[in-house]
Amino acid sequence: MSHSIFNRHWAAVILAALSRHGVQHICIAPGSRSAPLTLEAAAGNLICHTHFDERGLGYLALGLAKATQRPVAIIVTSGTAVANLAPAVIEASLTGERLIVLSADRPPELIGCGANQAIIQPGIFASHVGGALDLPRPSADIPSRWLVSAIDALLQQHPTGTVHINVPFAEPLYGEASSAFQAWHDALGKWWLEDTPWLNIHAERATPVLDSWPRWRQKRGLIIAGKITAQEGVALAEWAETLGWPLLADIQSHTGAPFPCSELWLQEEHARQALDRAEIIIQFGARLTGKRLTSWLAAADPAAYWLIDPLPGHLDPAHHRSQRIVADIGKWLVDHQAVSQPAWLPSLQALALETHAALAERLQEFGEAQLAQRLAELLPEQGALFLGNSLTIRLADAFARLPAGYPVYASRGASGIDGLLATATGVQRGSGKPLLAIVGDLSALYDLNSLALTAGPLVLIVVNNGGGQIFSLLPTPENERARFFTLPQQACFASAAAMFGLAYRQPEDWPSLQAAVEAGWRSTTATLIELKVEAGAPWLAGAWRK
CATH class of the missing domain: 3.40.50.1220 (TPP-binding domain)
Structure with missing residues (x-):
């Protein structure tokens, strides 16, 4: 059992080092090889989040990082579990949110020999991580001071985006915490009682003041x-x-x-x-x-x-x-x-304000354009807004006028439609505020598993417009548009809401939408509002072209 005991000590140092760099939230997927890290996280003071879907877990961490503006750690087991984090890692690399991936791995002797659940994990994220640390197999022959210094150096030398720490563990993987190897643990002395990194790298850069x-x-x-x-x-x-x-x-x-x-x-x-x-x-x-x-x-x-x-x-x-x-x-x-x-x-400001006023007069038909133009009326007090990609954020950007300083979140790095529900949930958990989230139907279907993460007060509006209607604004060939571009789906989101225990509403006019949203803020569960609109509605081109 000495391996399992020391694995726990090794994991404890890693997590303690991360906490010195501001990590408060940690997202954990189930897995056996990652058990030492999971058990130490559960035994500590970190706020633990779990999900059965590593892809969604990565985006949950991204949303937490967006809202808290602090680094968020992710624990996954070996194999394709690691690869499923790639989309969230890529997004964070472009927008600067701080993710720290802790991937458990097989020890070197089990790589490349046909062992189960073993893939080449070092370098798996390529250029999409700012830095990476491939740790050796845990050993008491390696000083704890080296381990904590290596982690401190990695995080300080790569201050934005994602870093990847690959952590191989040999079996046995399960065991209780023990006083064995206490000397290895105690070599860090008073560091255990403090909240500062073991290694501090000072590389402050002054804000440039331009003489001109x-x-x-x-x-x-x-x-x-x-x-x-x-x-x-x-x-x-x-x-x-x-x-x-x-x-x-x-x-x-x-x-x-x-x-x-x-x-x-x-x-x-x-x-x-x-x-x-x-x-x-x-x-x-x-x-x-x-x-x-x-x-x-x-x-x-x-x-x-x-x-x-x-x-x-x-x-x-x-x-x-x-x-x-x-x-x-x-x-x-x-x-x-x-x-x-x-x-x-x-004169330009006058034109802009006149355009905004005229738009309100023009968009009288209930639908996604009116939703975007009147978006400010639905925002929860002291809350936040999350906007999905594709047509959703483009309409809001073109038509909405939001209060100054009201928190708005989106994923506009790679601008994909994947992981949006999980990211929104992470934003809500990290901010501690009621959240209004708006996504399209394909975006919701793409990340349907992440409805399992939701809880109130969160109101999710799914605009069901018959697929990816952003392509209706582009010169896509009409004969091929539905089959290869918009991909309309015959989905009923009432069933999805029931499956995951969400409240469900399908309003047919603006007053009903307002009432459904207001009810959502009073609910202990998340609320899914399905806004069904005509596919390829003619208002879209008319509203877009002033």
């Missing part, structure tokens, strides 16, 4: 707001208003969209020409949702273009001649103070 800013802030400027935090969004909106500069905002910007509906009014030639007068464009946060805004920005040729985002990398698909500034956005705004100036383009 006092000159540029006197010019005609334009601000583009991509994915930034709620606190940053509020501060940026105030900063832009002081400067008198137009602010074009993504749905994830939290700025309150002072120039709403840009996806519609950017069709106007005079609006684009007005924006072309900007001498400097400053973009805060990358990964814009709107295609028209993205297209206009790609063609723009200002005298200066600055892109500010805390994540490293290029992040400019149009490859402007630019200043790429890796910095904390809130601190950058403080260090680059605005000076009060009159708005240089008031």
